[in-house]
Amino acid sequence: MSVASVMSGHAANTSQGTAGYALELRDVSKKFGALEALGGINMSVRPGERRAVLGSNGAGKTTLFNCVTGDFAPTTGAIRFFGEDITSFPAQERIRRGLRRTYQISLLFNGLTVFDNVYLACRGVSRGRFSFLRPGRGDALVQTAEELVEMVNLQDVRTTLVSDLSYGQQRQLEIAMALSGAPRFILFDEPAAGLSPTERAELVNILTGLPGHVGYIIIEHDMDVALRVSDMVTMMHNGRIFKEGKPAEIEEDPEVQALYLGGGHD
Amino acid sequence: MADITSTSAVRDRRETWLEQVPPAYWVLGIILLVIPAFVSPFFMFQIMGWTFILGIISLSLMFLGGYGGMVSLAQMAFAGFAGYMVAIFGDSAITNISQGWPWWLVIPLALLITVIFATAVGWLAVRTEGIYTIMITLAIAAAFFYFTRQNYEIFNGFQGFNSVLPPMLFGVDWRGPYAFYYLTLFWAVAGYAAVLYISRAPFGLALQGVRDNPRRMAALGYNVTAHRVAAYAFAGFLAGIGGILLTWQSSQISPGTVGIAPAIDILVIAVIGGLRHPIGPFIGALIYVILKTFAVDILIALGLAGERFQLVIGIGFLAIVFFSPDGILGLWEKFRASRNRDPLTGQERGDNPL
Numbered sequence: 001m002s003v004a005s006v007m008s009g010h011a012a013n014t015s016q017g018t019a020g021y022a023l024e025l026r027d028v029s030k031k032f033g034a035l036e037a038l039g040g041i042n043m044s045v046r047p048g049e050r051r052a053v054l055g056s057n058g059a060g061k062t063t064l065f066n067c068v069t070g071d072f073a074p075t076t077g078a079i080r081f082f083g084e085d086i087t088s089f090p091a092q093e094r095i096r097r098g099l100r101r102t103y104q105i106s107l108l109f110n111g112l113t114v115f116d117n118v119y120l121a122c123r124g125v126s127r128g129r130f131s132f133l134r135p136g137r138g139d140a141l142v143q144t145a146e147e148l149v150e151m152v153n154l155q156d157v158r159t160t161l162v163s164d165l166s167y168g169q170q171r172q173l174e175i176a177m178a179l180s181g182a183p184r185f186i187l188f189d190e191p192a193a194g195l196s197p198t199e200r201a202e203l204v205n206i207l208t209g210l211p212g213h214v215g216y217i218i219i220e221h222d223m224d225v226a227l228r229v230s231d232m233v234t235m236m237h238n239g240r241i242f243k244e245g246k247p248a249e250i251e252e253d254p255e256v257q258a259l260y261l262g263g264g265h266d
Numbered sequence: 267m268a269d270i271t272s273t274s275a276v277r278d279r280r281e282t283w284l285e286q287v288p289p290a291y292w293v294l295g296i297i298l299l300v301i302p303a304f305v306s307p308f309f310m311f312q313i314m315g316w317t318f319i320l321g322i323i324s325l326s327l328m329f330l331g332g333y334g335g336m337v338s339l340a341q342m343a344f345a346g347f348a349g350y351m352v353a354i355f356g357d358s359a360i361t362n363i364s365q366g367w368p369w370w371l372v373i374p375l376a377l378l379i380t381v382i383f384a385t386a387v388g389w390l391a392v393r394t395e396g397i398y399t400i401m402i403t404l405a406i407a408a409a410f411f412y413f414t415r416q417n418y419e420i421f422n423g424f425q426g427f428n429s430v431l432p433p434m435l436f437g438v439d440w441r442g443p444y445a446f447y448y449l450t451l452f453w454a455v456a457g458y459a460a461v462l463y464i465s466r467a468p469f470g471l472a473l474q475g476v477r478d479n480p481r482r483m484a485a486l487g488y489n490v491t492a493h494r495v496a497a498y499a500f501a502g503f504l505a506g507i508g509g510i511l512l513t514w515q516s517s518q519i520s521p522g523t524v525g526i527a528p529a530i531d532i533l534v535i536a537v538i539g540g541l542r543h544p545i546g547p548f549i550g551a552l553i554y555v556i557l558k559t560f561a562v563d564i565l566i567a568l569g570l571a572g573e574r575f576q577l578v579i580g581i582g583f584l585a586i587v588f589f590s591p592d593g594i595l596g597l598w599e600k601f602r603a604s605r606n607r608d609p610l611t612g613q614e615r616g617d618n619p620l
Contacts, residue, residue: 069485095487107485109478112471120475123468124486130496131468177486 020083022047022185022215023068028077030063030239037063038239041077045232047184049215050207052226052247055236056259061219062104064236065187069101070094082184096125098184102174102191104219110163114154117162118176119145125181148176152206167194175206186216192225204228227251235259298451307443313559315443315515317551318450322457322508324535324547326501329461332541333470334497335477338391339529340403343410344384344502345509346524351376352510353427353519354420360427363420369433377506384502385495392494407529415521426520430513441514450511454548457504461544464500473497534579538586540595549594557582 023045030038038060045051053061066072068079070091079087086094109117122141123129135142149158152172157165162173171191178186188207192200200222207229210216220226227233227247235243235256243256250256302310323345330336356372358364367375391402414421432440432449440449464470472493475483480490513519522528531554539550561575590596 071481071485091484092487092489095485101485103482107479107482109475109482111478112474116471116474120471120483121486123472124483124488128468129472129488130493132464132470134463134467181487 021045021080022049022082023217024080025064025068026078026080028064028067028074028079030060030067030072031075036239038067038074041241043234043241045185045215045217047082047215048213049232050230051215051217051232051234052230053217053219053234053236054223054226054250058238059236060239061236062189063239065101065189065217065219068094068187069099092124098182099187100178100181100183100185101187102178102189104189104193106167106170106174108162108170108173108177110161113159113161114165114173115145115149115158117173118148118180121145121177121180122148144180148179151179152176153202168196168199171195172199172202175203179210183214186214188216188218188220190219190221192220192222200225302444302447310447311443311515313555315446315450317548317555318454319508319511319515320532320535320554321454321548321551322511323505324532324539324551325457325461325544326504326508327532327536328539328541328544328547329504330497330501331536332543332546333465333473333477334494336391336494336497337400337533338387338403338498338501339400339533340384340387340391340406340410341501341505342529342532343407343524344380344387344505345512346414346519347383347410348376348380348506348509349430349513349519349523350414350421350427351379352513353430356430358427359429360422360425363422364427369435373510376510377503380506380509381499381502384505385499388495388498388502391498392491404526404529407524408526411521411525414524421521424521426518426523428518430517430519432514441517446515450515453507453511457507458544458548461504465544469493469496534583538583538593540593542592542595546593546595553582553594554579
């Protein structure tokens with residue numbers, strides 16, 4: 001089952017607010033005491049754009065994600081999502097507006113099954129979160145969850161507890177959960193980490209197969225994956241953006257090579 | 267653990283709910299229905315009736331702890347609160363306080379006020395986690411105990427209320443041993459079925475998600491605090507039903523019912539039985555009631571002081587927690603797992619060791 005076909009059925013609200021930028025960060029900074037994890041970040045991502053954020057460990061990439069999703073409140077600056085200022089919104093309000101993310105370390109529900117995890121992700125952005133009634137067989141969210149489980153090739157372990165899954169399967173489940181509901185923009189935090197070469201190829205297929213209206217930012221240390229699935233690349237260093245450009249430009253940039261790709265030693 | 271659609275979506279033919287009931291449930295159901303023909307009224311009323319009541323109150327703790335990861339020591343306070351409300355709004359021997367309103371108004375009103383009380387307590391308690399939740403709910407239980415003991419205008423102080431009896435509905439004396447047995451059995455089954463059903467409904471699943479990873483649940487669009495508070499409200503409703511039945515069984519409610527020791531007993535019952543499944547609290551309640559009822563006789567028969575019966579309960583509790591932190595249910599699962607394991611290879615039977 002293709003990614004686009006699964007997601008086309010629940011993307012009714014994707015046309016709204018597509019004018020302007022999907023995600024805008026203006027002078028966003030984040031301090032932890034004396035440590036400045038992010039400093040004056042300005043970034044504009046168009047709807048449907050796929051962008052890679054690269055940088056060494058401690059560059060501030062995950063902190064940037066945490067500020068966008070509401071896990072951290074930025075110290076200064078503003079974050080706009082499809083034109084709406086979401087800087088002060090709690091995490092759940094941002095999710096309901098179509099923002100999704102995966103986590104660097106899998107944050108799954110270990111006591112529940114694979115299907116239950118995906119179903120919870122689908123239900124989280126729908127009505128009936130407090131429902132005391134079990135969904136029927138024909139429930140639309142149940143069907144969507146089944147399709148997402150199948151899409152990431154976890155149908156054989158759909159009733160397996162998450163705690164019994166391999167690391168690679170947990171990463172696949174993270175992807176399925178990020179694609180639930182009607183995502184307009186997804187933040188992927190190192191989705192290829194720990195995956196086998198075969199699983200990485202499958203991941204690339206899933207990312208490149210996303211519907212055109214779904215944009216994303218991907219943090220990835222595997223340059224091969226990152227550059228293949230992105231239209232634009234943002235390089236970060238010490239909590240600041242120091243270079244932006246097309247994947248080919250970034251790959252050839254001597255400063256980037258020196259800092260990140262190791263070419264500076266040549 | 268079965269997932270939300272394990273009984274439907276993966277099967278070609280949708281089974282009726284009767285077909286989905288495991289055979290063991292049918293056997294247990296038949297035994298519970300016919301057992302009054304073979305045992306004494308004392309056993310019906312005191313052993314089984316009390317077991318079901320304590321099981322319902324402990325079930326409310328199991329719902330919070332097992333599915334929500336929140337261990338509350340305020341469940342007995344909720345139960346006692348509902349009992350007090352029935353005594354205050356309904357009939358009792360304390361006619362200067364009891365209002366004498368009809369049962370059809372008193373019972374829903376008592377449960378409604380109890381749910382509001384539980385919601386307020388939950389609203390406070392969900393701001394804490396782990397040991398602090400236990401402490402704050404224990405503090406609330408203790409505060410309620412001292413308040414009822416010192417307040418004479420509403421709660422009648424130390425004496426509380428006596429002659430609080432169930433209504434004579436359909437011409438039946440519901441405090442008679444057989445009628446009371448079936449009354450408590452009905453509510454125990456209803457509470458058990460409700461908790462089991464809700465555990466796989468969106469609310470129950472979300473609660474388990476909150477237990478496993480609250481941060482991720484917020485990131486999925488859930489209001490974690492609201493879910494936790496709603497769980498307290500539902501648990502308060504369950505405890506309230508148990509509290510009303512408890513008040514009718516002893517025909518009285520007093521501060522002693524809602525003291526610190528009964529609050530901890532509810533936790534002991536839930537832990538002895540196991541917090542993993544709604545059947546656990548009822549198993550724990552049966553063991554607790556049998557120990558509490560017969561420990562004195564056993565101790566005296568052994569030539570020991572009868573008043574040390576709490577020691578027997580404590581030793582039993584220690585033994586179960588030592589050998590199986592998951593209670594009797596944990597022991598049962600270990601037993602099943604060991605039976606399913608090849609004694610030579612240590613592998614699960616049916617698994618290919620290669």
